[in-house]
Amino acid sequence: MIVVMKPGASQEQINHICHQVQAMGFTPHPIKGVEQTVIGAIGDERGREQLQGLALVEGVEAVIPIMKPYKLASRELRKQPTIVKVGSLEIGPSQFVVMAGPCSVESEEQILAAARAVKAAGANILRGGAFKPRTSPYSFQGLEKQGLELLWKAREETGLPIVTEVLGAEDISLVSNYADILQIGARNMQNFPLLKGVGKTRKPILLKRGMMSTVTELLMSAEYILSQGNPNVILCERGIRTFEDQTRNTLDLSAIPLLKGLTHLPVIVDPAHGTGVRSLIPPMARAAVAAGCDGLMIEVHPQPELALSDGAQSLNPAQFLALMESLRPYLQIERRTLQPAETVSS
Ligand code: PEP
Numbered sequence: 001m002i003v004v005m006k007p008g009a010s011q012e013q014i015n016h017i018c019h020q021v022q023a024m025g026f027t028p029h030p031i032k033g034v035e036q037t038v039i040g041a042i043g044d045e046r047g048r049e050q051l052q053g054l055a056l057v058e059g060v061e062a063v064i065p066i067m068k069p070y071k072l073a074s075r076e077l078r079k080q081p082t083i084v085k086v087g088s089l090e091i092g093p094s095q096f097v098v099m100a101g102p103c104s105v106e107s108e109e110q111i112l113a114a115a116r117a118v119k120a121a122g123a124n125i126l127r128g129g130a131f132k133p134r135t136s137p138y139s140f141q142g143l144e145k146q147g148l149e150l151l152w153k154a155r156e157e158t159g160l161p162i163v164t165e166v167l168g169a170e171d172i173s174l175v176s177n178y179a180d181i182l183q184i185g186a187r188n189m190q191n192f193p194l195l196k197g198v199g200k201t202r203k204p205i206l207l208k209r210g211m212m213s214t215v216t217e218l219l220m221s222a223e224y225i226l227s228q229g230n231p232n233v234i235l236c237e238r239g240i241r242t243f244e245d246q247t248r249n250t251l252d253l254s255a256i257p258l259l260k261g262l263t264h265l266p267v268i269v270d271p272a273h274g275t276g277v278r279s280l281i282p283p284m285a286r287a288a289v290a291a292g293c294d295g296l297m298i299e300v301h302p303q304p305e306l307a308l309s310d311g312a313q314s315l316n317p318a319q320f321l322a323l324m325e326s327l328r329p330y331l332q333i334e335r336r337t338l339q340p341a342e343t344v345s346s
């Protein structure tokens, strides 16, 4: 349910409602708008009738139900888009972010070369997997803690914030020590203990759509994180599995405007995993910009032919630079500005 406060309701009245909501066994989530504050009353749907009584309390304009199963993620609760802050970067409307780097961190040389190249081309966040979810247990599994240390080194040298995957709930605190953004991979989109775990942190979370998940399921997974108190969720469309076998996945670009209508959370697109084919990345990246995404994630490797994972869908530095250049007119039409590379404090 949403308790809509009257314009000009006092802080005292807002606090009082939050108290009442809590006393009824729900969790209050106050959201301050420009004119009005709304308070999400989130919890077990049974017994929500008693919340209706709050409509009579002073300072309250209305008590209305949230129709969607995802409450905190829905536009019904929060009309204005969420901006997720990463240092001085703002992920959300108007600004645009590009997260780029190799699929996996492989060596100091490799990650530093990748970090320098993506920064020079205008990317503002460095990606790189230290814990890798691989289909085969015999494939390269990532450098784990050493990989995180190498990412930190690249962060210190370039000032680029880091996004990296956390594969299991037991690694959340370790990965949080190094990452600016925690990535939840497609295979873990419905790992509910992991979602609850990252929901207890206040780190920005990049939540990738599961390869067999619907948009509603993606939003329900976001809800797991939000309901633990972490509002910093970024959604990522990365392709879903269909009967098409010329591409690794089918990049669902319709999910971008669809999500924009359903949720206030920022949406980024990963055309590398979305297609699995290097030559398809630039056109799909441009199409994603045109469809209204808030950012891109691109795999870039100094020498893709030597990559230990996802070489076939990685751009080399020159290809990445060309892609970044080609995005500019599209960003301009969409009235988006690519944010300058950020300098993080360590
Ligand atoms: C990745 O980003 O390297 C990755 C494993 O992505 P996904 O979870 O989307 O497959």
Ligand code: MN
Residues within 6 Å of the ligand: 103, 104, 273, 299, 309, 310
């Ligand atoms: Mn990859």
